[in-house]
Amino acid sequence: MQKFFNTAGPCVPSDHYMVSITPQFKNLKKLIDDKRYSILHAPRQTGKTTMMLQLMEHLNLEGKYIALYVNVEAGQAWRNKITELNQSIITQFRLKAKIYLPKEYQPSADCFENIGNEFSFFLSNWCLELPKPLVVFMDEVDALIGDGLISVLRQLRSGYTQRPKAFPHAMCLIGLRDIRDYRIYSDSSKRYIIGGSAFNIKEKSIFLNNFTYEQVKELYAQHIEATGQKFTHHAIQQIFELTQGQPWLVNALGRELCFDDYAIAWNKTISKEDVNNAAEILIKRRDVHLDQLADKLTEPRVERIIQSILIGEEIDHTNINEDQQYLIDLGLIRLGKQALEIANPIYREIIPRELTVYRQNMLAQDPLWYVKPDGKLDIQKVLEAYIKFYKENSELVTKRKTYNEAAHHLLFMAWLQRIVNGGGYITREYAAGLKRLDLCIDFAGERFAFELKLSSKNALNDGKTQLVDYLRRLSLDSGWLIIFNRNGIEDWDAVGKREWIEEQGKKIELICL
Template sequence: MPRWFNTAGPCRADHHYMLPALRRLPEVLPLIGQESYFVLHAPRQVGKTTALRALAEELTASGRYAALHVSCEEGEAAGDDFAEAQRAILSRIRRSAEIYLPAELHPPPFPPSPDISLLGTALAAWARVCPRPLVLFFDEIDALRGQSLLNVLRQLRSGYSDRPTAFPASVVLCGLRDVRDYKVTTDSRGHLGTSSPFNIKVESLTLRNFTRDEVEELYQQHTHDTGQVFLPEAIDRAFYWTQGQPWLVNALARQMVEKLVPDRGQALTAAHVDAAKEILLRRQDTHLDSLAERLREPRVRRILEPLLAGLALGEVPADDLRFVQDLGLVRLAPAGGLEVANPLYREVIPRVLANTAFASLPPQSITWLRADGRLDTERLMEAFLAFWRQHGQPLLGTAPYHEIAPHLVLMAFLHRVANGGGTLEREYAIGTGRMDLCLRHGPDTLALELKVWRDGEKDPLEDGLVQLDGYLAGLGLDSGWLVIFDRRTGQPPIAERTRAVAATTSTGRRVTVVRA
């Protein structure tokens, strides 16, 4: 059977291109050997379930353990009904054991027990009769909520001292977040905030992304099977966009080999990677959708809004910062400072935030293209000024992040241009006070620097010209736009103050300064 790049569910070596699942978890086997209880947390679609299933199979095959991967997702619907949640988990344990464990390792009939201790009683009974030490991987543990979650954690803690003869020898809780961030209520504030009631954990591990060499190793499996070559430039470009995020690595390859270049005799290039990236951004498949859902959470917004606006973080709770890192949305840059986890997320986050503004755009004739299809930047400027004067003020209210509302509306306008056959790329970083946009349309490139003039600050024109000059130099351009959004109080209406004037940088580059 031919293998393929998997973007849905756990990987199987006989079906999918995949790397050794345990390579990224070297710490796990020693912890299990020490009969430890610990936490493994990582963002969605990085291979947690694949790794845990492979580890459970390996441990059981070794003859030393009875190891089982169990999903707690079925218990989510029970909410605070802890008895029902436990019954759902126990049912999943029995089904999984019947599928993945030899008959002699199956759990016995679960004994009767009070509702509050169904899980602990069942695990204790299983551990007593099982001929090997039990190792259980509770995946999607953070799908449980409220009293159901607390009840499960407390039972695991209570049975910990009875291991290994009368309780599982090792238990691994696996989910999106560390145990302190498990939700115990239905609102956004209800988090444990501490490792108790699972304070028996000895480690909190995470699963790293692929390295550049591992991306090459994965892609080479396709070359080995089909003969289709990924050029080094394609591998470099795929790693640039994804920074090794496993789902993105697979999703880019899948688009390339199945949709863009199905001819196995044609080599895959960096341009194919860029085209695949645009397809993913437009489609916003399940993984990207799940990220989008997070963007409106207050804990996420407190980090991302200043990051996107180029502002300093200010006083934000350390738990919020760790939470957004655990979700895989941001990371600490090697040179210090916070940044979006990879360039593809850097593209998709503002695009998702601008969706409402884009959907709210009024109909507009495409006047910014010449007869030969080339981009006419002067006509584009005229179209933008007219659009902003008429629609800027009401559209600002559609933006979910107030600090970058004008940025999002401008990006929505430019997406209309890009969707006609181009791309829109963004650069932003904590503390820079700026956002850079690069609109590419065929052979034409337009660079824009976005600044905000806030109360108590000086006119950002001078700094903006210097920053734009550097941005243009990096792109090899001799002209661009500097857009200054005046957010000071007491200003005239947008329709009255929006205008464009010519300026020149210190190195002689031509700039159109838009006051909006």
Template sequence: MRYFNTAGPCRPDIHYMLSPVERLPGLRRLIDQQAYFVVHAPRQVGKTTLMLTLAQQLTAEGRYTAVLLSLEAGAPFHHDPHLAQQEIIRSWRIGLAAQLPSERHPAWAETMEIPTLSISEALAQWAQTAPTPVVVFLDEIDALEDTTLISVLRQLRAGYPSRPQAFPWSLALIGMRDVRDYKVAAGGSDRLHTASPFNIKMRSLTLGNFTQDEVAQLYRQHTTETGQVFTDEAVAYAYDLTAGQPWLVNALAKVCVEELVEDTGQTITRDDIEAAKWVLIERQDTHLDSLAERLREPRVRNLIAPMLAGDLPGDLPDDDRRYVLDLGLVRRNPDTGVLEVANPVYREVLPRVLSGGVQDALPRLEPVWLDGEGRLVPEKLLEAFLGFWRQHGEPLLRGVAYHEIAPHIVLMAYLQRVENGGGRVTREYAIGSGRMDVCLRYGGVTVGIELKVWREGAGDPEAEGLEQLERYLAGLAAGAVGWLVIFDRRAGQPPVAERTRAYRAVTPGGRTVTVVRA
């Protein structure tokens, strides 16, 4: 039996997997040219699987002695290069024992003594004694920071001219980011901003997501082994939800076949993929949970915050844009070139993560928006929200780190409390329109909500908002209730409790909706 993998490198004996080397053609040519290069991509895209597989293939062919080694053991010692290198080389012994026969090991890997070598000395000794040219892939390079990182990079650069007789024939640094984004604490910056001190690299390569055909190939492996079929619609929807992000592609299928549809005689449908999506979003497994850490970083926040509000990011440094792209949080729309959140699953996860703290701070909310039979009454929900906003809006806004979209986050936290009672909230960000669309579905009731912000120096957004709400409601279920919520963020306004009100309005298409001024 093989399985869909969501933890660590893939192994062909127990995991469904695509040929990793085919996903990044050209690596063999770089290695044959004695190149030093960088492979960077977001976490859980397949970097480690790719480089481990390539190392195994190169060694098996007999021309090279190739291995994947991690630098992560040095991560706790940012300012102590000597101790970091001892721990790194100690961890390399384990990696070498797992990947290579003992006759290909360097002498320092066979001794029981605590290693006292530097990184460059260890690599030089190995290159001089190995039976075939040494090829080393150094994983988790961006786990290192500050003086330890600089020390390692400089050692690699210093040894480069001695290859291949006295230093590795070819070497790759593997991590989430390109060299210029490695973290340092020097010169008034927290990044290198340059390829130096690793200016010996020939190329920087990025491992991309799966194509739709590759998603289909992966899912067909499960069908071949178990007989359980994924419909074409299910495969296409899985690709649409994930944009081919490998961890998400595997995670959706894993939830489907191991939790939702365990009977292999039953077909996996589009509805099953949809159900699996919500399992992942609500459970926020490790991969999704790690997004929260990134959202705390200022240069991530500066790009993500306006996008969540439907605005275009401002004049940000190119390095910041590239950094968030490299993390896999955003992508460029293939049709328009505009930055957008990387995939629909992330689009749901990001606001949930951001509103999690606010949701924890909310007072107990009684479901007064339900009637005696448990059905949602939109008018009661609106009345409950207005009362809540008047009483708690101001203090909650002050506690939101993403100040630019604080009202959005508080409203989303409130709606998630409603969702937890049996509804479903989905969001769309129309980048460049200055709005966020939110849809609440509860039983047979659908509420379409358009969020707008009235900013300093701008005109009243109501007319534009009504037009946008009209278009949004047209794509929802017949009879959907419409709200246009306008958050007034101009200076000098009365307190929230005094200015919050609601009234009826008519869209250009003749729909009667509710406008909320908050």
């Protein structure tokens, strides 16, 4: 069977291209040998389940331990119903043991007697009858809610002192977040409980990193060897640059380039431009993984952070550190060299498009209206039309319910995206604390650079300096500085005022909106 790039569920070595996970195996095996309880956390679809299933199989073949992987996400439905939650977890243990373990290691009927409402009693009974130490990998623990999650953590803590004879020899809890970041509301106690206090037996947390550049090359080399298809050096570099090694994105680009409907024939070499086209297809199609991330944008704590990054400003909020860590755990943002930024260029494109897709679809604009007879974009016509549109529809900014601080940026980007979709693309650079959003339109071989800023005392001087730096990086001679009025419009005659100025040898058109 021909292997392929996997984007759905755990990877299977016989079916899928895979990178080596030997280094992580070594770290986890040492923890297991030392009888330690640990946490493995990382964003969704980064390979956690794949690693745990392979480690379970490896340990069982090795023969020193009896290892079992269990997913307890089904217990989320029971929320604070402790009895039902425990029964759900026990059912999962019984089922997974039947699937993964030989008959002689599966729990006997005696293991389920007199255990009350606690799955920890079942675990104790089972460990007592097993001939070798039990190692448990418990996935999706952080999907559980409230008192149900607190109950699970406390049961594991209470059984810890009985290991290895009457409780698992070692255990790894797997999820999106480190347990120290769990902030669990207990309905019974009417207060928040920090996960670390409910599970203080954890000795180490392991974060599963994205692929390195070398691992991306290793993954694609498997396809090259299997099919003979070639990639240019710049193509592989671009795959890493666009994804920053996020495993699902790396595989999704491979699938799009090599296997899906618009795949490049295996006898042709894949170029950097092919990679960019595949990324655009992913962004527009918004597959399940990307759709799940986009859905998070509606959460208030996500909005607070993403909005601050979009407009380049820092925000002051009581739970800002907790919100920031939550988004890092989701894989939406990262700590960049300068400040908080979106985790990778593909997500950086998806987020503003997702926040403006409804508005884009409602704009009655034909992209062909703004294309010259020679196929070039008439950027002056685009800007003139936008200024007129904004004056007639300013309520789209002033009455926006969410992301209201970024409303100006989002409406302008929706306008441009609607037009540029006809034959070009937009790249964006933004990060918290930069006090701007850099935007570049690529259309028919030409590039147009914009600096977007909210009005402030220093907006003009800072904006000119920042745009000059951006133009130098793009090797352009001219660009546009747009300053949005954040305090409400009093003088409509000044709205849309345009003025060409020169700054450090660069021509800048200043537009005030």
